[in-house]
Amino acid sequence: MNNLFSFFRILSVFLFSIVAVSAQEIIPEKQPEKPVENQFRKKRIDGIVATVGDYNILDSEIDKTYLEIESQGQSTKDITRCQILGKLMEEKLYAHQAIQDSIQVKDEDVKERMNQQIDYMVEQLKSMDAVVKYFKKDNEDEFRTELFDILKQQQLASEMTKKIVGAVEITPEETRTFFKSLSKDDLPLIGAEVEVARIVINPKVSDDEKKVVIDRLKEIKNEVLNGASFTTKAVLYTEDPGSRSTGGYYKMNKKTPFVKEFKDIAFSLQEGEISEPFETEFGYHIIYLEKIRGQDLEIRHILLKPKVTSASLKEAREKAELVRKRIADKELTFEEAARKFSDEKETRANGGVLINPKTQDTHFELTKMDPEMYGQVSNLKGGEMTQVLFDDDGRNGKRYIIMSVTSKMEEHLADFSKDYTKIRELALKEKQLKAIAKWFDEKIKETYIKINAEYRDCKFTNNWLKQ
Numbered sequence: 001m002n003n004l005f006s007f008f009r010i011l012s013v014f015l016f017s018i019v020a021v022s023a024q025e026i027i028p029e030k031q032p033e034k035p036v037e038n039q040f041r042k043k044r045i046d047g048i049v050a051t052v053g054d055y056n057i058l059d060s061e062i063d064k065t066y067l068e069i070e071s072q073g074q075s076t077k078d079i080t081r082c083q084i085l086g087k088l089m090e091e092k093l094y095a096h097q098a099i100q101d102s103i104q105v106k107d108e109d110v111k112e113r114m115n116q117q118i119d120y121m122v123e124q125l126k127s128m129d130a131v132v133k134y135f136k137k138d139n140e141d142e143f144r145t146e147l148f149d150i151l152k153q154q155q156l157a158s159e160m161t162k163k164i165v166g167a168v169e170i171t172p173e174e175t176r177t178f179f180k181s182l183s184k185d186d187l188p189l190i191g192a193e194v195e196v197a198r199i200v201i202n203p204k205v206s207d208d209e210k211k212v213v214i215d216r217l218k219e220i221k222n223e224v225l226n227g228a229s230f231t232t233k234a235v236l237y238t239e240d241p242g243s244r245s246t247g248g249y250y251k252m253n254k255k256t257p258f259v260k261e262f263k264d265i266a267f268s269l270q271e272g273e274i275s276e277p278f279e280t281e282f283g284y285h286i287i288y289l290e291k292i293r294g295q296d297l298e299i300r301h302i303l304l305k306p307k308v309t310s311a312s313l314k315e316a317r318e319k320a321e322l323v324r325k326r327i328a329d330k331e332l333t334f335e336e337a338a339r340k341f342s343d344e345k346e347t348r349a350n351g352g353v354l355i356n357p358k359t360q361d362t363h364f365e366l367t368k369m370d371p372e373m374y375g376q377v378s379n380l381k382g383g384e385m386t387q388v389l390f391d392d393d394g395r396n397g398k399r400y401i402i403m404s405v406t407s408k409m410e411e412h413l414a415d416f417s418k419d420y421t422k423i424r425e426l427a428l429k430e431k432q433l434k435a436i437a438k439w440f441d442e443k444i445k446e447t448y449i450k451i452n453a454e455y456r457d458c459k460f461t462n463n464w465l466k467q
Contacts, residue, residue, distance in 0.1 A: 050089055050464075051450040053096030055153070057088050082458030089449075089464055090440070094157035097443055103163065105155045108293070113155075114148050116246065123245070161436075168435050170428040178427035179416050187413045190422060191365040195406045196377055197352035199323060199337055200344040200391075202399045203316035209306035210284070217277040217286045217304055224274060230288045230300050239283065240303040241395070248288075248300035262287075266299055281345065282395070308398050320388045320400040327385065327402075334385060334404045343399070353406065361421055363409075373403075380405040 050057040065084050069076050098105075121131045128140055137143040220237065224230045234248030243249055252258060252266065261280045269275060269289040277284050283305035291298040323341050326332050332340070338352030347354060356364050366378060376386055385404040392398045414423055440462050449464055456465060 047452075049452045049455055050085060051448065052089050052092035053447050053449075054099070055092035055096055057085065057092060061088060080458075082455065082460065085455055085458065086460045086462065086464065090462070091153065091157045093440070093443060093447060094160040095153040096447065098156040098160040098163075101160070101163070103156060103159045105152060105159060107152075110148060110152045110155060112251065114144070114151055117147070117151075118144070119245070164436055164439050165432040168428065168432045170424060170431055172424075174431070175420070175424045175427045176416070178430065179414075179423050184413075188422070188426065190409075190412055190414050190419050191367050192411045193363045193365050193409045194377060194380075194382075195362045195408075196354050196364055196373070197334060197338060197404045197406050198344070198347065198354065199320070199334070199342045199352050199402045200347075200399055201316050201320040201323070201341065201401070202343040202397070203308045203312035205306040205308060205312065209309070213284045213304040213306050214277045217284060217302065220302060221274050221276075221286055224288070230274070230302075234300055234302050237304070238302045239305050240301070243301070248302055249290075250299055250301065252297050252299065253295045262301075266297055283397075305397055313398060317388060317390075317400050320402060324385070324388055324402050334406070352404070359421065363421075376403045377405050380408075382406065382408040 047059055048056045049059045049062070062081050062084050065088070066076050066079075069079065118128075118131070122128055125131050125134060132138075132140055132143050135143055135146075137146070216237075220228075220233050224233060231247030231249075235244060238244050238248050240248065250256075250258075252263070254263065254267070256263070258266075259280050259282075261278060262285065265275050265278050265285075266287050266289065269287065271289055271292050273289055275285075275287045277286055279285075283303050285301050285303050287299050287301045289297060289299050319341075323337050327334050327337050335351030339348060342348045342352055344352075353362055354364075355362060358368075364373070366374060369378075376389065380386065380403075382405055385402055387402075389401050389403065390398070391401050409418070412418075416423060444463055444466065449466070451458075451464060
């Protein structure tokens with residue numbers, strides 16, 4: 001069921017990419033446009049309903065968008081054809097202006113994204129013919145051509161949006177002015193938040209188990225050098241769930257957030273070369289450098305993890321229990337214990353404190369927390385810690401953890417000093433939306449736009465009719 005839901009999410013991206021900061025048209029509201037709406041379920045003759053710059057919008061694109069929204073299990077009763085048309089026109093204007101501004105999108109990047117989506121669709125529907133049939137295309141070439149065009153338009157629209165909002169900055173004084181402009185009724189409600197720290201104890205891996213995976217990786221390398229497919233070997237053997245389905249494939253450059261050891265090896269290879277086995281915190285790897293494209297590398301890798309014995313697991317648990325006891329007995333603070341005993345490099349130097357990947361600060365809003373972490377810490381008070389927990393997430397392997405809530409803040413109305421980061425984000429978003437609205441006003445005036453008669457009574461958010 002989860003795979004099917006994920007599949008339909010990809011289908012919705014295929015035909016209806018929504019740029020978050022500019023979703024101005026899809027707003028549930030009643031509008032006096034029944035003559036248009038009543039035609040939705042009727043059989044229609046497809047045709048061009050609007051033109052924005054160099055792009056046409058077909059009536060069937062609106063119908064397809066309805067189908068894709070419904071395929072996600074979402075109601076469309078409050079979404080009008082006018083709103084969808086307005087959204088599609090926004091995307092076309094972004095893409096049109098991106099070309100005018102000489103924004104470049106590499107065809108190979110679009111093809112890469114297209115192939116990844118098609119591979120996933122085929123995996124879910126079991127065959128390419130089933131995918132073509134689902135989208136009601138005559139053949140695979142027609143399907144691929146349309147998907148490529150749609151993805152390229154989406155990428156152009158995305159790059160254009162980045163250009164607009166990327167130039168928007170917010171100062172502390174503007175943030176303060178924004179906050180002061182809010183009435184008490186408009187102050188955002190900040191959900192209950194916690195700061196969380198953890199201590200991680202990894203089981204030790206024996207030299208014999210390390211040798212087993214190193215020897216196996218050497219065997220795989222020799223098999224590939226003798227004609228076997230690296231891609232096939234990766235699909236069959238890699239223990240990296242993020243790249244298994246693509247045959248170990250990653251595209252990377254020096255800014256890609258891979259661990260140092262992995263990047264160092266990748267950038268030391270010549271095109272077509274396979275590395276010797278090497279170790280990272282995730283296990284042992286070999287890398288095949290498939291292609292060098294300017295500053296980018298296209299690589300494939302195979303990850304194998306040494307097996308952990310039951311004796312090593314028992315020893316790790318006993319160590320974790322001892323560390324917890326010393327904290328409970330106040331021999332050490334949680335922070336001191338994390339610095340001294342934790343095996344997690346990313347948090348050890350910071351006393352085990354976790355960084356929220358969404359906000360890049362140390363606060364986690366309980367209602368938006370990872371469900372597993374929520375279950376571990378939601379009932380803890382500030383300063384309390386969990387029992388020793390067994391963890392096996394597939395990425396880091398088997399290990400034991402101790403979680404602690406270092407501080408807890410109850411639900412409250414936004415406070416400027418305590419919630420400055422969140423208030424700044426709101427102020428910045430408002431400024432970005434104003435910049436986008438201004439951009440639309442300017443570009444609509446100078447761009448050729450035509451809307452067919454049956455949609456000219458729509459109440460658009462943007463001034464598409466230039467009235």
